[in-house]
Amino acid sequence: MIKNKKQMMMIFSWIGVLLWMVLIFNLSSQVADESNKLSKGVTKVIVKTVERVAPTADFNMDRFNHVVRKNAHFFAYLVLGIFVTNAMRRSGRNGFRGVVLILSICVLYAISDEVHQMFVPGRGPGVKDVFIDSAGAIVGIGVYKGLVTLMKLKR
Template identity: 60%
Template structure:
């Protein structure tokens, strides 16, 4: 049952990525701008004299979203593969391969979304996020086995 639920989590996460990628450019930008404004408001409470250029920060928020959404996908995939008995370098490589292929397909998908386009830089950011997520998972798993 755990294995099935883990793959359902992967599929739902991929669906969430697809949903965000399917938003036309103006909707996607509105969402990230709203998030950026929340971040700016929070930071200004802590550091009231900070000068932010919302446009620059918005770009940073968007690129970090790419990284972290694929970091989570990498963790979900490596976990599902481990539960299926795909272990070690084979599991890590397969999880990374699936994440990179999904990132590429996601960018190709955006070619058909109004105002959006494919960006090689986003595939690199997505892949880096997946790589880090897989690495974090493996390190935590290793430490729990060594310490436990």
């Protein structure tokens, strides 16, 4: 039974973590053609937007699509880092040990995501992707901690 608002917020925070992990899992479950089609669609939107601002810009679509795909990894794990940090803070896990636990959760999930991709047609694991995911998580943790510090200073 939920006793108070704090406990309810903690539960909702962990539900947010799980939902974001499900989203990452679903995106990783896309076969290569489907995943590439999605990222190429995003790439085209970005290129069209940039061409409006800088009409003389010249893009290699395949190379730029690769950049978009890697940034998607980084961003997905940046958000995961924020969500896990928030859930851990609401669970009373702060300090250095809390950060180590947060990072461990994110990195282990990144590793499991790459292992999962071994079983998806046309996809495969990438050690480089785990490093990109981990960097995203580290930035997410830093962004969250920085915002919490700024909010405390303003009070």
